[in-house]
Amino acid sequence: MTLRTPPVCGGSGFWRQRADVVVVGTGVAGLAAARAAHRAGAKVVVVSKARETATFYAQGGIAVVIPDGDDSIEAHVADTVAAGGGLCDVDAVTSIVADGYAAVAELVGAGAVFDESEPGRWSVTREGGHRRRRIIHAGGDATGAEVQRALNAAGSTLDIRTDHVALQVLQSGGAVTGLQVLTGDGPGVLEAPSVILATGGLGHLYRATTNPDGSTGDGIALALWAGLAVSDIEFIQFHPTMLYTGDAGGRRPLITEALRGEGAVLVDAQGNSVTAGVHPMGDLAPRDVVAAAVDARLAVTGDDCVYLDARAVPDVARRFPTVSSACLGAGIDIARQPIPVVPGAHYSCGGVRTDVHGRTELAGLYAAGEVARTGMHGANRLASNSLLEGLVVGGRAGRAAVAHARTAERKRSPALEVPTRPVLSRPQLQHAMTSYASVVRDASGLRRLRELLDGTTDRVLADRRAVEDAALTVTATAVAVAAAARAESRGCHHRSDHPATDPARATSTDVRFDSDGQLRVARQLGVPA
Numbered sequence: 001m002t003l004r005t006p007p008v009c010g011g012s013g014f015w016r017q018r019a020d021v022v023v024v025g026t027g028v029a030g031l032a033a034a035r036a037a038h039r040a041g042a043k044v045v046v047v048s049k050a051r052e053t054a055t056f057y058a059q060g061g062i063a064v065v066i067p068d069g070d071d072s073i074e075a076h077v078a079d080t081v082a083a084g085g086g087l088c089d090v091d092a093v094t095s096i097v098a099d100g101y102a103a104v105a106e107l108v109g110a111g112a113v114f115d116e117s118e119p120g121r122w123s124v125t126r127e128g129g130h131r132r133r134r135i136i137h138a139g140g141d142a143t144g145a146e147v148q149r150a151l152n153a154a155g156s157t158l159d160i161r162t163d164h165v166a167l168q169v170l171q172s173g174g175a176v177t178g179l180q181v182l183t184g185d186g187p188g189v190l191e192a193p194s195v196i197l198a199t200g201g202l203g204h205l206y207r208a209t210t211n212p213d214g215s216t217g218d219g220i221a222l223a224l225w226a227g228l229a230v231s232d233i234e235f236i237q238f239h240p241t242m243l244y245t246g247d248a249g250g251r252r253p254l255i256t257e258a259l260r261g262e263g264a265v266l267v268d269a270q271g272n273s274v275t276a277g278v279h280p281m282g283d284l285a286p287r288d289v290v291a292a293a294v295d296a297r298l299a300v301t302g303d304d305c306v307y308l309d310a311r312a313v314p315d316v317a318r319r320f321p322t323v324s325s326a327c328l329g330a331g332i333d334i335a336r337q338p339i340p341v342v343p344g345a346h347y348s349c350g351g352v353r354t355d356v357h358g359r360t361e362l363a364g365l366y367a368a369g370e371v372a373r374t375g376m377h378g379a380n381r382l383a384s385n386s387l388l389e390g391l392v393v394g395g396r397a398g399r400a401a402v403a404h405a406r407t408a409e410r411k412r413s414p415a416l417e418v419p420t421r422p423v424l425s426r427p428q429l430q431h432a433m434t435s436y437a438s439v440v441r442d443a444s445g446l447r448r449l450r451e452l453l454d455g456t457t458d459r460v461l462a463d464r465r466a467v468e469d470a471a472l473t474v475t476a477t478a479v480a481v482a483a484a485a486r487a488e489s490r491g492c493h494h495r496s497d498h499p500a501t502d503p504a505r506a507t508s509t510d511v512r513f514d515s516d517g518q519l520r521v522a523r524q525l526g527v528p529a
């Protein structure tokens with residue numbers, strides 16, 4: 001990564017710089033986009049508020065159909081759609097899955113090394129909801145670290161600026177003109193006809209999450225503030241097995257699902273299976289099913305956690321070094337002791353509405369990776385499909401952004417003050433989201449959440465913390481609005497007051513700001529808005 005000095009100040013008190021394409025984020029989607037745009041000959045500037053990414057922490061792997069195996073695009077699409085609870089866009093899934101192998105091959109060309117079962121043959125494992133072994137991995141359970149390492153190395157000639165916080169997408173006449181950013185040297189504007197949001201997820205809406213500190217929903221907020229819709233935002237995936245370490249908040253280690261793929265079992269404190277009789281795929285059922293089963297068992301037993309027993313997995317500590325060392329850090333030897341686990345906020349299935357090239361409804365604005373909603377995940381993401389989506393759609397968004405930049409009229413962004421936005425204190429927000437919008441929700445809890453979210457105060461977005469708090473506040477409000485409107489249970493949205501799936505609601509929910517400044521459901525077919 002090259003670190004550049006801050007650009008010089010312009011006349012208006014803000015510094016200004018020009019680019020063809022600005023990419024926000026240095027995870028899998030951002031770097032895939034930036035590399036593609038750079039290779040297409042564009043002047044690309046990549047900004048990131050931090051070095052840490054969710055990509056780095058990915059464990060299990062990348063789901064990909066290897067052409068000479070017993071798998072098929074159709075089988076991978078079928079598993080993805082089955083997990084997605086009726087809300088996947090089958091064309092989008094097919095398009096992304098079909099390009100998976102080429103995108104992974106390109107990553108290998110960039111230097112990524114995946115584990116092999118024999119020389120020249122990738123080792124493939126299974127995770128929840130996959131009926132075939134199609135998950136490639138690296139370093140046992142350190143896939144994300146290898147993906148990030150390879151992309152960082154391949155992107156070493158890119159213009160990457162860390163400690164730059166995206167504040168606002170700038171637009172004029174229905175098209176993007178640039179991005180307002182905050183740096184240690186004050187605010188500035190990157191003038192560009194194309195901006196790609198690759199800002200990752202929103203796990204810090206909750207007290208405890210598998211996500212890194214920067215996963216605060218910033219891209220969702222930037223899109224909402226720019227007047228765009230976010231879709232399927234009520235579908236927040238809780239990973240069934242986050243390490244339980246007492247009442248600790250913030251980022252907590254994930255215990256990869258691949259352990260269950262290799263034979264680890266989920267049991268309660270009495271040693272009873274948590275998923276027996278719940279789903280034909282048992283512990284390898286889709287995540288929403290397993291997380292809900294754990295939540296239900298904890299409600300019955302009153303225990304703080306259930307256990308993942310991996311003692312029968314051969315050579316477990318060597319094969320799963322990331323999990324093993326995280327557990328050792330908490331005093332647990334996974335070869336000898338069951339691992340205490342709880343469901344943890346993990347992945348945003350919804351996001352900024354885009355097509356499979358990352359295009360949003362605003363000309364020149366693109367979104368890719370976890371921040372985007374392409375239609376790939378529907379109401380519940382299938383394990384290991386997100387690195388795949390980030391690679392494929394990131395690359396496509398980079399190319400689409402360059403094509404747009406070549407033809408777009410270049411307009412100067414207006415000189416702007418640093419914006420002021422409503423903010424709810426982070427501990428209050430996280431407590432309310434954890435209490436009322438976790439694995440299981442109901443109407444009265446969601447009402448209470450809205451009341452709390454209405455108690456905001458306006459803050460100037462003068463530093464990273466303020467930007468993140470404002471982003472969390474608007475994102476939590478969008479989740480509360482969408483979750484309240486979805487009076488049914490589907491995918492990872494479980495309503496205790498509406499436990500059944502309503503076939504009339506098999507459609508996505510769009511939320512956006514109304515003309516009166518309120519976030520509202522803009523569209524949910526079958527249901528009056």
Ligand SMILES: Cc1cc2nc3c(=O)[nH]c(=O)nc-3n(C[C@H](O)[C@H](O)[C@H](O)COP(=O)(O)OP(=O)(O)OC[C@H]3O[C@@H](n4cnc5c(N)ncnc54)[C@H](O)[C@@H]3O)c2cc1C
Pocket residue numbers: 024025026027028029030047048049050051052053054055056057058059060061062063143144164165166167198199200201210211212214215218219254346347368369370371383384385386387388390467
């Ligand atoms: C513990 C864990 C394990 C996982 N395991 C797997 C797995 O095995 N397989 C799989 O497919 N998926 C897995 N996932 C999910 C997957 O890792 C993520 O969905 C994916 O990496 C997201 O990539 P991204 O590029 O969209 O975002 P990230 O990798 O999160 O990158 C986001 C980037 O945006 C930047 N950013 C955010 N906001 C701003 C802002 N306002 N201004 C400037 N920069 C900003 C951040 O600094 C960061 O650089 C896992 C996730 C976690 C947390």
